[in-house]
Amino acid sequence: MTNKEIEEGTGFAPRFDANGLISAIVADEKSGEILMLAHMNAEALERTIATREAWFYSRSRKSLWRKGETSGNTLRVSVMKVDCDQDAVLLEVAVEGGGKTCHTGRRSCFYREVPLGGGKQPLTFAE
Amino acid sequence: MTNKEIEEGTGFAPRFDANGLISAIVADEKSGEILMLAHMNAEALERTIATREAWFYSRSRKSLWRKGETSGNTLRVSVMKVDCDQDAVLLEVAVEGGGKTCHTGRRSCFYREVPLGGGKQPLTFAE
Numbered sequence: 001m002t003n004k005e006i007e008e009g010t011g012f013a014p015r016f017d018a019n020g021l022i023s024a025i026v027a028d029e030k031s032g033e034i035l036m037l038a039h040m041n042a043e044a045l046e047r048t049i050a051t052r053e054a055w056f057y058s059r060s061r062k063s064l065w066r067k068g069e070t071s072g073n074t075l076r077v078s079v080m081k082v083d084c085d086q087d088a089v090l091l092e093v094a095v096e097g098g099g100k101t102c103h104t105g106r107r108s109c110f111y112r113e114v115p116l117g118g119g120k121q122p123l124t125f126a127e
Numbered sequence: 128m129t130n131k132e133i134e135e136g137t138g139f140a141p142r143f144d145a146n147g148l149i150s151a152i153v154a155d156e157k158s159g160e161i162l163m164l165a166h167m168n169a170e171a172l173e174r175t176i177a178t179r180e181a182w183f184y185s186r187s188r189k190s191l192w193r194k195g196e197t198s199g200n201t202l203r204v205s206v207m208k209v210d211c212d213q214d215a216v217l218l219e220v221a222v223e224g225g226g227k228t229c230h231t232g233r234r235s236c237f238y239r240e241v242p243l244g245g246g247k248q249p250l251t252f253a254e
Contacts, residue, residue, distance in 0.1 A: 007231055010249035012241055023164055025152055032159035037150055037215040050245040080243060081253060083236040084229055088164040090237045102211050104134055109210040110217045114139055116207060118177040122137035126208060 007084045014045060015087040021057060022087055026101065029078045029092040035101040036109040038067075040089070052077045054091055072097030134211045141172060142214040148184060149214055153228065156205045156219040162228040163236040165194075167216070179204045181218055199224030 001013055014022050021039040028035060040048065044055040044064055054067045054075035068074030079092040095101055102109040115121040128140055141149050148166040155162060167175065171182040171191055181194045181202035195201030206219040222228055229236040242248040 010239075010251070012247075012250055023150055025161060025164060027161060032161075034152060034154060034159075034161065034217055037152060037210060049241065049243055052243050077243060080241040081237040082239050082241050082250065083164060084231050084233075084238070085236075088236075089241065090161055104211050106211075109212075109215075110208040111211070112137075112209050114176065114207040114209050114216065116176055116179050116204060120139075123139055123209065124137070 006086055012082065013086055015085065016042065017087070022089060024056065025088065025090045026054065026075060027090065027092055029094055033108055034110055035107065048077060049080065054093060068097060073100050133213055139209065140213055142212065143169065144214070149216060151183065152215065152217045153181065153202060154217065154219055156221055160235060161237055162222070162234065175204060176207065181220060195224060200227050
């Protein structure tokens with residue numbers, strides 16, 4: 001596939017990295033809030049497309065993982081988008097169960113702010 | 128650092144992968160629209176924090192990259208967040224110049240939808 005086909009074509013040709021993974025951004029389908037970033041191997045991607053429920057690949061546990069399998073907070077995918085060079089996908093989801101996506105019990109994994117401007121100041125909690 | 132310190136602490140301890148990179152999600156500070164996903168090495172992250180302008184590391188060109196350097200579409204970062212395990216950041220930005228983030232001339236890199244349900248149907252253009 002040429003770059004033009006990858007970027008402007010209608011063929012889905014996910015570009016997995018050297019570890020066989022692509023990045024998946026997860027956002028709330030209604031509010032647009034960014035909930036988490038995870039990774040998918042080919043099988044996780046295929047299962048997510050087939051079932052409309054988010055599957056990922058855990059790099060630390062080295063295993064396929066149906067999000068929410070233990071917590072009940074599964075992700076129902078309404079829209080999946082792919083980026084220009086097809087090495088990342090975006091999932092627009094409804095969070096089922098308790099509505100929490102982060103394993104710390106928070107809705108989003110992005111709950112701390114990094115102070116800008118330099119100076120190594122501490123993180124601040126955004127929620 | 129323990130997992131608890133990484134997840135619940137106020138110390139910024141970005142966890143770079145085997146290639147020395149972390150993922151950076153870029154979202155519009157006003158609309159919340161997800162514009163792109165890129166990667167940062169330690170220097171790109173440090174420059175972004177210091178200057179409030181987004182710097183990335185290009186995996187294909189193997190070089191540090193100030194987003195918008197040639198196009199003029201620099202990214203002014205208003206908020207940076209880090210996720211629970213500190214291997215991804217989220218940048219809330221204003222896109223300067225022509226307001227386009229994608230190198231294809233579109234506002235967002237996520238301009239195509241992947242049909243769900245299986246069956247290998249073609250991508251559809253979302254904008």
